[in-house]
Amino acid sequence: MLTFQPFSIDAHCKINLSLRILGQRPDGYHNLDTIFQELKFGDTLHFESHDTRFEFSMTGLAIDDGGNNIVIRAYDLFTQTTGRKVKCRVRLEKRVPPGTGLGGGSADGAAMLKALNQISGAGLADEQLIELAAKLGADVPFFIRGGIQHGSGIGEVLEPVEMDFRDPVLLVIPPVQVSTKQAFEGLRLELTDQWAPVTFRRLLTKADVTQLFENHFEPSVFHTYPQISKIKADLFDRDAWFASLSGSGSTVYGVFEDRKLAEAAQSFFQRQGNTAVLTEPVG
Known part of the structure; x- marks a missing residue:
């Protein structure tokens, strides 16, 4: 049975220093030209081993996600992709409100993917995590590496800047x-x-x-x-x-x-x- 010491990972939010909408695509999405900037403010995910299953809970801000939190979807996606079912208890300490343009949920999803990769020993490279992250949402790939990056496409084509x-x-x-x-x-x-x-x-x-x-x-x-x-x-x-x-x-x-x-x-x-x-x- 895979066990690990309890740990926490920050899910920093972002701002857009610039955000230009270049046009709508035939598939309904929009091409963007943006500069993402990671900030020190955000949510925190806390992890503990569990004997039998995956459990998720949320504290802090009261968010009605209909039981479909992106952390749960990230867990399901990682499990289906890698075949590694991590038994753990995850508590999301929520600080970033939804609908505020800060990417709080996207950051949570990316942090979950990175943590599961670490716990399971799957050894996915950043490029592979970014590919998974894109399946969760357009902003999620940015949060795999964070920092400051130029985003294009629907936000998933990223280039580091200083x-x-x-x-x-x-x-x-x-x-x-x-x-x-x-x-x-x-x-x-x-x-x-x-x-x-x-x-x-x-x-x-x-x-x-x-x-x-x-x-x-x-x-x-x-x-x-x-x-x-x-x-x-x-x-x-x-x-x-x-x-x-x-x-x-x-x-x-x-x-x-x-x-x-x-x-x-x-x-x-x-x-x-x-x-x-x-x-x-x-x-």
Whole structure:
């Protein structure tokens, strides 16, 4: 019987420094051009050996996933693919709300695949884990390696890039969820590419971010949720040097040169009834 010492693995969330929707594909998916950035904030998965079976539980935020949590789907996918049935007890400590553009669920799925690979001794390479991750969702492959990466295709074609700054990032999460499906519907794209991907240097600078980066979801999301648009304006008013919607929202993040300014902004947004998390980039 395979046993192991209890351990935990972090499932860090992400922001999109840029997110351009190039067009809708004939298969219904959308081609993206995006920069993913891993952050230190996220969920945690805790693992213990179990004598007879796989068990899953969740603490922290109360999420109604209908019993179909991505952690369970990742377990089933790994078992079916490798033939290795790991008997373990997994507790997901949930901190990242769904519908906030931070990829919390995707990060959980990737963390589960990596942990099972470690426990079982299957020895799958990152490329094989990325192939599995793509079956769980478009954002999941990014979280296998994390850091900062350029994503294309539906988000599964990844290339590492570097960034010459590590400034504090303030996540402002309003008490609303944005439907990704509705956000895409608001784009009204045709079945051909309407936009060309941005050409950028492998080393990203602040000038690249402020001059080249944008999020194509902002017009439709801001129109539907004016309070989210106001968060972005308020971040700039509080001296963020960059602010943007992450993914299709609802999170808006601000990047600050000075941590004290970021802490003051955090207090302001919390007083407004938002969740405000001060974190920093990884990688």
